[in-house]
Amino acid sequence: MNDTKLYVEDYGIGDGTQLFDMDILSEIPSFIPSPESETMDIARHANVEVQFPYSPVGPPKRNSYPGELNFTVEVNSHDVHKKTFLYSHMLSRIYVDMKCNFSIQFNWDYRISPHMYVRSTVVFSDEPQAEKRVERCVQHCYESSKAGIKPEIAKNVLHSSREMDAQGVYYCGDVDVADSWYSVLVEFHRTSDEPCSHAYQFTCKNSCASGINRRAIAIIFTLEDEYGRVYGRQKVGARVCACPRRDLLKDETAEGKYKTGKKRVPSNEIDPPKTKKIKMEAVTDIDDTVYKLPSLQVVGSRAMLSGLKVMLEMMELAAECRKNNPAALALYQPHIARFKETIQTLEMTRNTTQ
Numbered sequence: 001m002n003d004t005k006l007y008v009e010d011y012g013i014g015d016g017t018q019l020f021d022m023d024i025l026s027e028i029p030s031f032i033p034s035p036e037s038e039t040m041d042i043a044r045h046a047n048v049e050v051q052f053p054y055s056p057v058g059p060p061k062r063n064s065y066p067g068e069l070n071f072t073v074e075v076n077s078h079d080v081h082k083k084t085f086l087y088s089h090m091l092s093r094i095y096v097d098m099k100c101n102f103s104i105q106f107n108w109d110y111r112i113s114p115h116m117y118v119r120s121t122v123v124f125s126d127e128p129q130a131e132k133r134v135e136r137c138v139q140h141c142y143e144s145s146k147a148g149i150k151p152e153i154a155k156n157v158l159h160s161s162r163e164m165d166a167q168g169v170y171y172c173g174d175v176d177v178a179d180s181w182y183s184v185l186v187e188f189h190r191t192s193d194e195p196c197s198h199a200y201q202f203t204c205k206n207s208c209a210s211g212i213n214r215r216a217i218a219i220i221f222t223l224e225d226e227y228g229r230v231y232g233r234q235k236v237g238a239r240v241c242a243c244p245r246r247d248l249l250k251d252e253t254a255e256g257k258y259k260t261g262k263k264r265v266p267s268n269e270i271d272p273p274k275t276k277k278i279k280m281e282a283v284t285d286i287d288d289t290v291y292k293l294p295s296l297q298v299v300g301s302r303a304m305l306s307g308l309k310v311m312l313e314m315m316e317l318a319a320e321c322r323k324n325n326p327a328a329l330a331l332y333q334p335h336i337a338r339f340k341e342t343i344q345t346l347e348m349t350r351n352t353t354q
């Protein structure tokens with residue numbers, strides 16, 4: 001434990017060992033070598049010795065935790081309504097087409113650490129695929145390589161929406177080291193309560209043969225300092241497809257039914273329980289009955305807003321399926337409008353009370 005204390009004090013973060021638990025410390029073995037290790041001195045003087053940007057080696061860890069800096073990730077819901085990409089609150093999954101920007105918001109206690117980095121690493125969600133590095137398909141990779149793009153960028157299925165050489169955006173990973181994972185590292189200097197956001201885009205589809213090849217994927221976001229030490233981790237599922245709306249509807253119908261009957265875990269959740277795939281049921285099976293909710297109390301503004309957004313999303317999708325039936329569509333409109341109004345009011349109230 002002496003080493004742990006030394007480590008924390010060396011970097012002058014927080015007030016001693018309470019800031020980190022051992023799980024977090026185990027994130028960064030290369031920085032906390034055993035006392036016998038030759039690299040101990042490097043760890044003590046990491047300020048000058050460690051190369052930036054740090055490229056992690058080995059399959060990324062997957063457990064989510066906010067950490068002491070309370071790291072949270074939110075998909076920017078303002079853009080969702082512009083239909084450029086969609087987010088299923090029910091499945092915690094982004095639906096987006098290839099080369100289409102999607103914005104992610106990051107929040108943490110910037111008063112303690114204003115200058116931080118967010119690393120985004122794409123992984124396969126299913127356990128048997130966890131050890132495999134996600135790479136672009138041969139064709140897309142070849143096109144980029146031909147255009148002279150650096151190999152660690154050409155191979156990464158996730159790019160920043162900014163130009164390749166944009167300041168504060170770094171592409172990590174070594175093509176020649178099989179255990180080196182591709183990631184995008186984005187630098188943030190925070191000065192206000194406003195969460196940071198960054199737009200990304202996928203450079204392959206889920207269906208790209210020889211690449212993702214129809215396997216479920218997720219993005220792991222880690223909050224790090226300039227030495228690659230991890231302070232918090234969050235993950236979001238992703239599906240890159242030509243028809244995000246159609247696929248979201250399909251998945252929410254299929255997995256939503258699965259969820260209500262069984263366990264409340266979406267199938268893209270990392271390391272899901274072993275289950276058989278549920279056969280897709282016809283999405284035309286829509287219940288148009290109007291239900292009145294009982295008066296319920298919800299703890300936490302996030303739980304309240306997410307719940308309402310899921311209901312709104314489901315109604316909007318159902319309404320879209322009813323677009324050829326004006327009478328049925330008319331039934332949805334006032335309720336959708338009321339939900340939007342209520343969510344907006346609640347969001348404004350939340351922002352002013354924060």
Ligand SMILES: [Zn+2]
Nearest residue numbers: 137140204208
């Ligand atoms: Zn591809």
